[in-house]
Amino acid sequence: MIDDFAKEYLHHQLRMVWQALVWKLDGLSEYDIRRPLTATGTNLLGLVKHRAHSDARYFGEVFGRPFPGPVLRWNDVGAWENEHWAAEFEKRADILGLYRAVCEHSDATIGALPIDAPGHVPWWPSPDVKLFNIMIHSLNDTTRHAGHADILREQLDGRTGTTAEYEHPIDAAAREAYRWKIEQAAKAADPARARSSH
Incomplete structure (x- = not known):
């Protein structure tokens, strides 16, 4: 009983933060979603791209359910350096489409497996995990990056909040x-x- 409640609750929270992250790009120019806004190059579209690749791995190969689309594998050369920004030929619509497809694939993995389903994360020091671990990890990481996006967006045009319905006039x-x-x-x-x- 508690397992079902925990899984449903975590899944709901994940869906909310997935949507919040994408909303941060709404209405911005191509330049503003791509440009580096911190000394380390953090940018809005790069945050979405990173989370797409990350969740494709975590809810895909970790559970033997590989994401069917083109994503960098965790051990591909240049994976870390290239998933945090978008080259000029990478279209916003394609990255957002990839992110939505990854979210749907993640939904399917979460729906198909019990919360204690075993997985294997080869890049973690303790690689044997459960779906519960991955849901918590993804929720923490996506929430962290949505927070980054919130601050970046506020610096660009003053908009804050998690969705349009919670936004107040400036x-x-x-x-x-x-x-x-x-x-x-x-x-x-x-x-x-x-x-x-x-």
Whole structure:
């Protein structure tokens, strides 16, 4: 009973965060979804591409259910370097289509297997796992990257939230006043800064 509840709950959470990650690209230009927005090159389309390749592995080959589409295998040369960004010839629609197909394949794997189904992750130090482990891992990793995407999107145009239905109109003046209040508290809490400002 608890296994069914846990599996259903985790699956629901995964579906929500899958959708939230894709929504972060909504309405942005090709340049904005692709450009590096951090010193390490993090970009919105690259986050989606990475999660597509990652979940294709985790809900595919780990359980002997290989994803049928073209994805980099975990030990392919250049897999890590090339799945975090999109080359100019890679189309947004193709990467989003791949991600949706991987999510459908992941749904099918989750639906077909019990939560304690055994799997094997050859790139992990303790490679023998259960579906439960992989669902938790994917939920954690996707949520982490959706958080990255949330901050990147806010820096681009101020939009925040997980879906359009939870988005609030942007009140620039209220945001700036709130940010100023936090800045003042940060300055006041730092004795070295307070001494240097006198």
